[in-house]
Amino acid sequence: MELPEAVSVSHLNLYLTCSLKYRFQHVDRLPRLYRAAGMVFGSAIHKALEWLHKERKAGRNPPLDQLLRTFGADWHAQCLDEDIRFANGDDSEKLVFKGKELLSEYYGLPAGRVKDAELFFQIPLVNPETGEVLGIPLRGVIDLIEEDDVIGELKTSLKSWSLADLPDNLQLTAYSYAYEVLFGRPTKDLKVINLVRTKQPKVQTLITGREKKDYERLFCLAKEFLRGIRAGVFIPNRGCWMCKDCEYDQDCREWTGNEEEGGEKDASQHLPAGSRVFQAPAAHESARGARR
Amino acid sequence: MEKPPENEQKGPRAIPTVSAVLEDGAIVEMVHRPTEGRTAFVIWEKDAWRFSGQVELGPRRLAVPYSPHNNILRHPDGRPLLRLIADCEVEVIDPSAPPVPDLPARRERQNGPPPAEGNEPRMTDPQKRYLFRLLAQQGVEGKQAEAHLRDYFRVQNLRDVSKAGASQLIEELIADQKEAGGGAA
Numbered sequence: 001m002e003l004p005e006a007v008s009v010s011h012l013n014l015y016l017t018c019s020l021k022y023r024f025q026h027v028d029r030l031p032r033l034y035r036a037a038g039m040v041f042g043s044a045i046h047k048a049l050e051w052l053h054k055e056r057k058a059g060r061n062p063p064l065d066q067l068l069r070t071f072g073a074d075w076h077a078q079c080l081d082e083d084i085r086f087a088n089g090d091d092s093e094k095l096v097f098k099g100k101e102l103l104s105e106y107y108g109l110p111a112g113r114v115k116d117a118e119l120f121f122q123i124p125l126v127n128p129e130t131g132e133v134l135g136i137p138l139r140g141v142i143d144l145i146e147e148d149d150v151i152g153e154l155k156t157s158l159k160s161w162s163l164a165d166l167p168d169n170l171q172l173t174a175y176s177y178a179y180e181v182l183f184g185r186p187t188k189d190l191k192v193i194n195l196v197r198t199k200q201p202k203v204q205t206l207i208t209g210r211e212k213k214d215y216e217r218l219f220c221l222a223k224e225f226l227r228g229i230r231a232g233v234f235i236p237n238r239g240c241w242m243c244k245d246c247e248y249d250q251d252c253r254e255w256t257g258n259e260e261e262g263g264e265k266d267a268s269q270h271l272p273a274g275s276r277v278f279q280a281p282a283a284h285e286s287a288r289g290a291r292r
Numbered sequence: 293m294e295k296p297p298e299n300e301q302k303g304p305r306a307i308p309t310v311s312a313v314l315e316d317g318a319i320v321e322m323v324h325r326p327t328e329g330r331t332a333f334v335i336w337e338k339d340a341w342r343f344s345g346q347v348e349l350g351p352r353r354l355a356v357p358y359s360p361h362n363n364i365l366r367h368p369d370g371r372p373l374l375r376l377i378a379d380c381e382v383e384v385i386d387p388s389a390p391p392v393p394d395l396p397a398r399r400e401r402q403n404g405p406p407p408a409e410g411n412e413p414r415m416t417d418p419q420k421r422y423l424f425r426l427l428a429q430q431g432v433e434g435k436q437a438e439a440h441l442r443d444y445f446r447v448q449n450l451r452d453v454s455k456a457g458a459s460q461l462i463e464e465l466i467a468d469q470k471e472a473g474g475g476a477a
Contacts, residue, residue, distance in 0.1 A: 076438075080420070
């Protein structure tokens with residue numbers, strides 16, 4: 001199986017959560033039949049805040065109205081020509097309203113001086129313990145860098161995070177590692193800024209840090225991720241948190257295993273590399289029925 | 293006799309504008325009076341508002357309202373899209389304001405990029421999103437922005453916009469934004 005040209009943190013996270021979804025999305029590149037409204041929402045919030053941070057980096061403090069317009073425009077653009085699936089009780093109007101409430105809340109918070117926003121990096125990943133270099137670089141984007149070596153990672157979610165969620169967060173580890181490589185000094189704080197889409201919207205800030213053993217673990221996970229892809233290991237993780245609005249639900253249900261390296265699932269089937277094997281409709285209908 | 297530098301020969305550059313916030317905090321919004329077939333600005337500053345036909349943005353930059361015939365305001369079939377102050381009983385405080393120039397707005401021109409043909413790469417999703425965000429920062433939002441883009445690119449569906457055409461418009465909008473006083477796009 002062909003390896004990716006870089007290890008992206010989001011790809012790594014996706015693979016660890018559901019390697020079959022990783023395959024559908026990044027190896028087979030299956031078209032998405034719809035998008036979950038929550039994803040569209042998070043992406044529009046991100047783009048609006050990226051714009052705000054870049055304005056603040058340039059020393060400007062744009063009016064709130066312009067921030068809200070940016071959010072609304074991105075939401076509108078994403079919804080064009082796309083089938084957006086809303087969770088129960090949600091609709092476009094409600095989400096746009098909620099987004100504006102959250103952005104207004106964020107806008108009013110005291111903010112550190114922005115040194116950079118949406119900083120792209122692609123760096124070698126090295127095991128700090130052994131000096132081993134992963135053959136494929138680590139790639140990602142740091143949402144926000146504030147003065148005094150503080151990194152901000154923006155999130156949108158339906159509930160608050162707890163401090164217990166932070167130590168194993170791979171994005172924070174990767175960004176902290178990248179910051180050290182890029183700037184030659186460790187981060188002081190890693191901030192998760194969580195825009196919580198509850199009835200009473202709120203912005204939650206949690207702070208953590210990273211050390212050498214975290215980077216070692218990141219290296220090991222990335223190495224195993226590549227080994228898994230090379231070996232064609234893609235396994236559904238039915239019941240995980242991603243399943244409820246997964247765009248590949250139907251593909252997942254119809255999946256009957258990965259073909260062997262070289263493109264063959266068994267001796268009786270000759271398939272091009274990357275093909276998926278589907279059960280006959282009757283069989284898959286009955287399989288779906290049995291699951292219910 | 294030596295010719296003055298080219299940029300001194302020209303007057304201030306007119307920048308069609310829908311809305312702006314000036315450095316001193318004044319808020320400028322374009323308004324349209326379809327009955328009079330004219331557009332103007334309403335300016336809110338120092339706790340008062342007034343009309344004006346143009347606003348100085350800098351030594352060589354002049355914000356002017358879009359033409360009343362622009363497709364931002366008027367559907368190609370002639371129906372107005374906006375009726376902002378059509379029926380307001382307001383007095384023009386500055387009647388000596390220069391008449392609104394009926395400049396062809398940059399984005400009104402007919403030579404926008406042609407639609408994509410055949411296998412030509414289409415506008416990407418990030419390009420589409422970027423265009424909508426850039427237009428929103430100029431006060432053109434939602435359905436208006438959609439209509440504006442369809443008209444500019446001369447397409448029925450934004451899926452038919454070419455990638456190259458989208459890039460070209462993005463560059464123009466960013467250039468406009470920089471000229472109008474910055475903005476991180």
